[in-house]
Amino acid sequence: MSEEETQDRGNTIEFVSLSAGGQGFCVEITSIREIRRWSQVTALPFSEDSVLGVMNLRGAVIPIIDLASRLGLGTTEIGSRNIVVVVAIGKRIMGLLVDSVSEILSVESETIRPNPTLRRDGGTSHVTGLLPVDDIMLRVLDLDALFANEAEEAA
Amino acid sequence: MTSKTVLAIDDSRTIRSLVSQTLVDAGFDVTTAVDGEDGVSTFQGTRFDAVITDINMPKLDGFGVIAAIRGGAANRKVPILVLTTENSPEFKDKARDLGATGWIVKPFEDRQLVDILKLVTGADNA
Amino acid sequence: MSNDTLRETFFAECEELIESLTEGLDIVASGDWDKETINAIFRAVHSIKGAAGAFGYNDLVTFTHAYETVLDLIRSDKLEISAEILRLITRSSDALAELVDTTRQEGSASLEPLADLIAELESVASAAKAESPPEPEFTFAPLAVMQIDPIELDKPAGPSGFTIRFKPHASFYLNGHEPRRYFTALEPLGELEIDCDATAVPTLDAFDFDAAYLSWTLTLTGETDEDSIRTVFSFAMGLCDLDITPLEAEDDSDAGIPDFIASTGIGLGEPEVEPVVLPVTAAKPEPAPVAAKAEPEAEKTNAPKAAKSSGNPVATTLRVDPDRVDRLINSVGELIINHAVISQKLESCGLGNDSEIMAALDDYRYLAREIQEGVMSIRAQPVKALFQRMGRVVREAGEATKKPVNFISEGEGTEIDKTILERLADPLTHMLRNSVDHGLESAEKRIAAGKPEVGIVRLSAAHRSGHVVIEVSDDGAGLNRERILAKAMEKGLVPPDAKLSEAEIDNLLFAPGFSTAESITNLSGRGVGMDVVKTTITSLGGKVGITSVPGKGSTFTISLPLTLAVLDGMIIGVGEETMVLPLSSVVETVRPSRRDIHEIGPGECVLSVRGSYVPVVDLAHLFGMRTAKTRPADRSYVLLDAGGSNIAVAVDAIQDQRQVVIKSLEGNYGTVTGIAAATILGDGKIALIIDSEALVGLVSPRRNTRALIELEA
Numbered sequence: 001m002s003e004e005e006t007q008d009r010g011n012t013i014e015f016v017s018l019s020a021g022g023q024g025f026c027v028e029i030t031s032i033r034e035i036r037r038w039s040q041v042t043a044l045p046f047s048e049d050s051v052l053g054v055m056n057l058r059g060a061v062i063p064i065i066d067l068a069s070r071l072g073l074g075t076t077e078i079g080s081r082n083i084v085v086v087v088a089i090g091k092r093i094m095g096l097l098v099d100s101v102s103e104i105l106s107v108e109s110e111t112i113r114p115n116p117t118l119r120r121d122g123g124t125s126h127v128t129g130l131l132p133v134d135d136i137m138l139r140v141l142d143l144d145a146l147f148a149n150e151a152e153e154a155a
Numbered sequence: 156m157t158s159k160t161v162l163a164i165d166d167s168r169t170i171r172s173l174v175s176q177t178l179v180d181a182g183f184d185v186t187t188a189v190d191g192e193d194g195v196s197t198f199q200g201t202r203f204d205a206v207i208t209d210i211n212m213p214k215l216d217g218f219g220v221i222a223a224i225r226g227g228a229a230n231r232k233v234p235i236l237v238l239t240t241e242n243s244p245e246f247k248d249k250a251r252d253l254g255a256t257g258w259i260v261k262p263f264e265d266r267q268l269v270d271i272l273k274l275v276t277g278a279d280n281a
Numbered sequence: 282m283s284n285d286t287l288r289e290t291f292f293a294e295c296e297e298l299i300e301s302l303t304e305g306l307d308i309v310a311s312g313d314w315d316k317e318t319i320n321a322i323f324r325a326v327h328s329i330k331g332a333a334g335a336f337g338y339n340d341l342v343t344f345t346h347a348y349e350t351v352l353d354l355i356r357s358d359k360l361e362i363s364a365e366i367l368r369l370i371t372r373s374s375d376a377l378a379e380l381v382d383t384t385r386q387e388g389s390a391s392l393e394p395l396a397d398l399i400a401e402l403e404s405v406a407s408a409a410k411a412e413s414p415p416e417p418e419f420t421f422a423p424l425a426v427m428q429i430d431p432i433e434l435d436k437p438a439g440p441s442g443f444t445i446r447f448k449p450h451a452s453f454y455l456n457g458h459e460p461r462r463y464f465t466a467l468e469p470l471g472e473l474e475i476d477c478d479a480t481a482v483p484t485l486d487a488f489d490f491d492a493a494y495l496s497w498t499l500t501l502t503g504e505t506d507e508d509s510i511r512t513v514f515s516f517a518m519g520l521c522d523l524d525i526t527p528l529e530a531e532d533d534s535d536a537g538i539p540d541f542i543a544s545t546g547i548g549l550g551e552p553e554v555e556p557v558v559l560p561v562t563a564a565k566p567e568p569a570p571v572a573a574k575a576e577p578e579a580e581k582t583n584a585p586k587a588a589k590s591s592g593n594p595v596a597t598t599l600r601v602d603p604d605r606v607d608r609l610i611n612s613v614g615e616l617i618i619n620h621a622v623i624s625q626k627l628e629s630c631g632l633g634n635d636s637e638i639m640a641a642l643d644d645y646r647y648l649a650r651e652i653q654e655g656v657m658s659i660r661a662q663p664v665k666a667l668f669q670r671m672g673r674v675v676r677e678a679g680e681a682t683k684k685p686v687n688f689i690s691e692g693e694g695t696e697i698d699k700t701i702l703e704r705l706a707d708p709l710t711h712m713l714r715n716s717v718d719h720g721l722e723s724a725e726k727r728i729a730a731g732k733p734e735v736g737i738v739r740l741s742a743a744h745r746s747g748h749v750v751i752e753v754s755d756d757g758a759g760l761n762r763e764r765i766l767a768k769a770m771e772k773g774l775v776p777p778d779a780k781l782s783e784a785e786i787d788n789l790l791f792a793p794g795f796s797t798a799e800s801i802t803n804l805s806g807r808g809v810g811m812d813v814v815k816t817t818i819t820s821l822g823g824k825v826g827i828t829s830v831p832g833k834g835s836t837f838t839i840s841l842p843l844t845l846a847v848l849d850g851m852i853i854g855v856g857e858e859t860m861v862l863p864l865s866s867v868v869e870t871v872r873p874s875r876r877d878i879h880e881i882g883p884g885e886c887v888l889s890v891r892g893s894y895v896p897v898v899d900l901a902h903l904f905g906m907r908t909a910k911t912r913p914a915d916r917s918y919v920l921l922d923a924g925g926s927n928i929a930v931a932v933d934a935i936q937d938q939r940q941v942v943i944k945s946l947e948g949n950y951g952t953v954t955g956i957a958a959a960t961i962l963g964d965g966k967i968a969l970i971i972d973s974e975a976l977v978g979l980v981s982p983r984r985n986t987r988a989l990i991e992l993e994a
Contacts, residue, residue, distance in 0.1 A: 042858060042967040044946075045904035046954050054950065054959060054967050059615040061959045061967055063950040092949045166324065169291040169332035176287070205457075211327050213320070225455065234457035240331045256457040257516045262334035274516070277462045 011109040015131070017138055018085060020098040021073025026105060026131060026138040031087050035101055038082040049075070055095060057086065064095040070146065071126070089147050105138075107131060112140060159204040159276040160184040164194030164220060165238070166212040170261070174207060174238070174268070181269040183278070191215025195223045202230055204276040207259075210239040210246065218253055225254035234275035238263065291332050292385045296666065298325040299378045303669045306371050309362060316356075322370075323352040326377070338384055340392045347402040348373045351409075360409040369401060375673040442471060442503060442528040443510060448496035453520040460497065466513045471503015502528070603699075606659050613653045614847070614942035620646050621963030657843060661696035664742045664751075667706060668693050674710050675738050678717035685724055685734055686717055691741035697749045700845050701821050705751070708814040712753045712837055713738060715811070720755035720835055730832065732756070749843060754836035760829040762786045769795060787827045791815040792926075819974065822848050822865050840865075850941045850960070850970065851919065854934030856906030859968045861941055861960055866973035868920040868927065870935055888918060888929040895920065898976050899931045903955070923973045930976070943970065 015026035041053030041064050050069035054061050064084060068076045076082065076097055084095040112129040126146040131138040161183050163174045175185040186201065188194035192214040198206065206224065210217035221235050234256040239246075242260050250258060256275055259268065272278065305322035308314045330345035351370065354360035362370075376395055383390035392399065445467075449460060467473050475497060482494040501510065507525050514523055624642055632639055668690040679686035697705075721727075721736035728734055737756045742749060762783060769775045769789045781789075789795055793812040818825045823841035842849065842865075849864035877889045878897070886897035897918070901907070918929045941960035944967075946953055957972035 040966065042959070042969065043904075043906065044950070044953055044969070045906075045956065051950075054946070056961050056965050056967050059611065059618070059944075059961065061944045061946060061949065061961075094949055167328040167332050168294045169287065169335065170328075172287055172290050173332075173335055209331075211324050213324060232454060232457050240327065240334065251452075251456065251519065254452075254456050261331045262337075271516075274462060274466050274513075275457065277459070277465065 012106055013109055013112075015105045015107065015138075015140070016085070016101060017103055017105055017133070018083075018098045018101045020076065020096075021068030021071060022099075023071075023073060024136050024138045025067075025141050027085070027087070027141050027143060029104060031089065031143055033086040033088055033093065036084045036086060036095070038078065038080060038084055038097065052078075052097060055084075057093070057095070060093060062086070062093050062095055064097055067096045067098050070096075087143055089143050092147075094147070105131075105133060115139075158182055158184040159272070159278045160186065160201070161205045161207060161272060161276070162186050162188060162194065162198055162201075162203045163207045163238075164188040164191065164197075164212070164217070165207075165209040166190050167209070170209065170238070177265045177268055178272060180265075181272070183272060183276075191217065191220045191223075194220050198224055198233075199227065199229065203233055204278075205272055206233055206235045207238050207272075208235060210237060210241055210250070218249060221250060221253040221255050236271065236275065238268075288336060291336060292381065294332065295329055295381045295385075298329055299374070299381065300666050300669060301325050302374050302377070303672070306367075306374055310367060310371070319352070319356050323349065323356050326352055329377070329381070333384075338389070340390050341380060341384055343392060344377065344380055344395060344399060347399045347406070348377060350406045351402050354406060354409045360405070366405065369405065371676075373398060373402060375676060378670065378673060443501050443505070443507065444526050444528060445499040445501060445510060446496070446524040446526075447499060447514075447521060448523075449493050449517065449521040451493045453517055454493060456520060458517055458520065460495070463513060463517065464497075464499070467499065467501060467510065470505040470509055470513075471501045474500040474502075476500070496522075500528075601659070603660075606656070609656050610660070613649070613656050616649045617646075617653060618942065618961045618963070618965070620649050622965050625963045657698070658696065660698050660700070661843070662699050662702055663694050663696050664702065665693035667702055667709070668740055668742070670706065671709055671713055671740055674713050675717060678714045682718055682721075683723075684717060684721050684736060686721060686736045686738055689737060689739045691739065692743045695742035695744060695749060697742070697841065698843060698845055701749075701841055704817060704821055705839075705841075708817045708839075709740070709751070709753065711811075711814050713740065716753055716755040716757070716835070716837075720757035722758050726758075730758075744843075745840075749841045751839040751841065752836055753839075754834060756834040759831040759833055760787055760790075760827070760835055762829075765789055787829055790827060791825070816974070819865060821845065822863060824865050845943070847940045848943050848960075848970065849938070851938050852936040852941075852962075852968070853900075853917075853919070853930075853932040854936060855904065855932055856901040858906060859936070859962060859966070860900070860932075861968050861970040862919060862921065862930070863957070863970065863973060864938060866921050866923060868922050871918040871920055871929065873918060886931075890920060890927075890929070893927075895927050895929045897929045897931055900971070901931075901933065903976075921973045921976070923977045926977060928973075928977060930971075941968075941970070 014029040016029050016032055017024060017026045019025070039055065041055045043053040044051055044063070047053075050066050052064045052066055055064050066076050067085075068074055076099065078097070081100075083098050083101050085098055085101060086093060086095050112131050115125060115127050115129055117125065117127075126142050127139045128142045128145075129140040131140055159182075161178055163171060163178070163185055164187070165171050165174065166189055171187045171189075175187055178185045186197060186203070188197045190212045191208070194206075194208060195215060206220070208217045208220045212220075215223070217237055217239065221237075224233065224235060225231055235254065236257045236259055237250050237255045238259045238261060240261045247258050257271060259271065302322055302325040305314075305318050305325070308318050309322070326345050326349045330342055330349055333341035333345065348370070351360065351366075351373075355362060355366070355370075360366065376398055380390050380395070447460070447463070449458065453460075464473060464475055476499070478496045478498065479494065481496070507527075510525055511523075514521070517523070620642070624639075624646075627636075627638060627642065672688045672690060675686055675688040716738045717736075721738070722730065722732075724734045727736065739752070739754045741752045741754075744750075766775070766779075766781065766786050766789070769786075769792065770777050770779070772794060774789060774792050774795060775781065790811045791814070793810075795810055795812065815825050818839055818841070821841055822845065823839055825837060825839045827835060827837050829835035848861070850861035851864050851867055853860050853862055871888070871890065873888055873890075879887050879889065879894070881887055886899075887894040888897050889895075916931045916933060917935050918931055919935065921928050921930055941962075944959045944961060946956065946959050953969075955972055955975045956969045957975075958970045959967050960970055962968050
């Protein structure tokens, strides 16, 4: 992915679209490190349901999280067709288990619609915007917000 | 104009760092030596525009350094500054008699050191 | 380089200097010292003083100054090293070490606690000075003002100008001065007119290269003052004739040439500034023979000193960012895991041990291990500095308790991982204080027992089968087991009717909340006990044990891994997962018979081990893993020492014992209760490393140590 340098010129943002829990999402390409096939993980005791376990990524121990479960969309049925999206959130590296990854999208920032369900109480939603692509609508995921708790814990 | 080269001889790593940092920032090229012997042998291999030496050092003390440089052949008239905590007239006279050019008492002010070095090396007064 | 880095450099250097100071004092104490020993001691203190001043650590300067003064008197044979003086300079060394520590941690330190010591140093110094003949140094006159003030170029206005008559002496040139540079320095002060008088320069055949023939009359017009001019010339004071007169005054004086110039003879044209640049003729010895003569001389003075100073070698060291080393250690760990993966894969392909590729792989393993050892050794440091610090601890403890004590350290060259070394200071301090405070008897009691009056506390380090073994021993009275047991019973740590073996009683010392001190002394009664020592050692992957012989003394033995990057582990199967138990907490593995296991509630069991009931932790159950073996008797049990109390861990399989590379879970995930870290197995899978101590609280918060040593009724 590093071959295609992120082009921020003229407010163009690159996203990777993926599906989890039957819904379409997209994640900014800058936070994605690599995309791998699912492989067996080592379970972690006392962990949240969404934490599937830890995996050996070239010597680093990284947690693998079921994105659907994390988003409250039920658990992903694990099979060899599943994809792990390795992301960097702050200083941490983790893998997100998703159903599939489809494409890289280059979009003008104006085309991103605000999430109308944004809370007004100051709380943050992990869906920061909506992106219509062809006939479907992708939810723009804010990974930092989604894993804010872990970030604090690990810091 | 090429940088003036200074040889700083001190057995204290801290002082060596302080001196070289100060002088490098001021545009000098600084070589350091860890004791008198090291200093004299370093001096013999390179042409320096000035030498700064401590007095209390292992192997060969600062007086020995001054005597060796002044008594040597190459570049024997290089300015030699003594940088030390010693402040007694006895020491100063001895150093001067041996041929020290100047005496700076630790702790030194950065600007003072730079000014003196500029004076003795004839580096830009800018 | 930032100021903080410089400060770090300073403190790191202080550490080394104090190390050589201590070393020097040890040599002096041994009696086998020479002048260079004293010089080295002096220089260490002197260097600290010099650098401390640069950072404005004035207290440090004050103290080192007082200390250095006494050392200087010793150095110049004005003060003899009596036992009393040796004690004074040793105490001062200890105090200096502490002062540096405090300054490092708090940015400054108070001299108040050292007031007495400083006063003592000063009185010793002044007494010694009074005895020695009067110092001639103050009679030297005139004072050569070579101490330089910042050259200030913007002094307030004065008269409108000066005439400067300047005649350098020969020494001016010999000392590396050059007139031209002084003129350059004067230029910013005003308009400068330079008039060179070269009348004194002789004909070439009479020319002396080292003599000075030139003089100058300078006219400086501008708003300046005499002080500014003198400041410029401050370097040359005593090396030249300098006469500065205001321009107004000039008219009054004899308008001609000042005396010192007037007396010099006929004029010659060209102002030659530097005598050295004059063309050399055969009239005088050429520089070359001079050089040939001078150089061997320089060598002569250096060479014997070099040979003599071999006892004080300058260690050439490389300063490396620890992160780089850590990355290297990590990569090497990967390399070793990678070897295991390849080896496993090849074996599963049916390649036998005698195949060529397996042989090549053996070389690979050998090389990887070699690299690992090499990399580990980068982080390794000798225990010497730590042991020297501990020497101070013992001496202080001896003074505080008024027990004469001799500190002996052995194996100072033993190397150990830097991180472990740093974390050993607290437990060792505590143990050594304990040894002096509780281990050693008072001098009277020792004499009564027919022992030498001075007690011995020994600290030793050695490498033993892949571990570092550190022993703290004393030649005191040994553990009073009766009292320990009584105390433990009183505190409810053991039931009143308990019958414990000697070893078990000794180990009560490490039980949480146990303190043998009958009265809380300043020294060891600081709210921490040996349990904290044990916890620290265990957290470093080490073990601590004790042996004691009544009347002869006690020995604490600490066994530590060589590095924190790897751990000796016992590989176990839990359900379908593979996990690792730190070998340091494993007491033994047990295959109990059915009647040794007692269910005492749903999912709760105790295991009877030689008469004691030990709670059973079912790891699979605890961690929510499926296991095929449900009957307690079908399983294996590992008896763990979990921070002062034993637990039995029920596992499905015990596979192997080996070193594993520790991988933190915290970086990318967070802490996991009951899990210390992770490691990567030969097949590339991750295995979790169990935190033995955390298990105790996890299983049954109701259980405490009291219940764990219950005896069979």
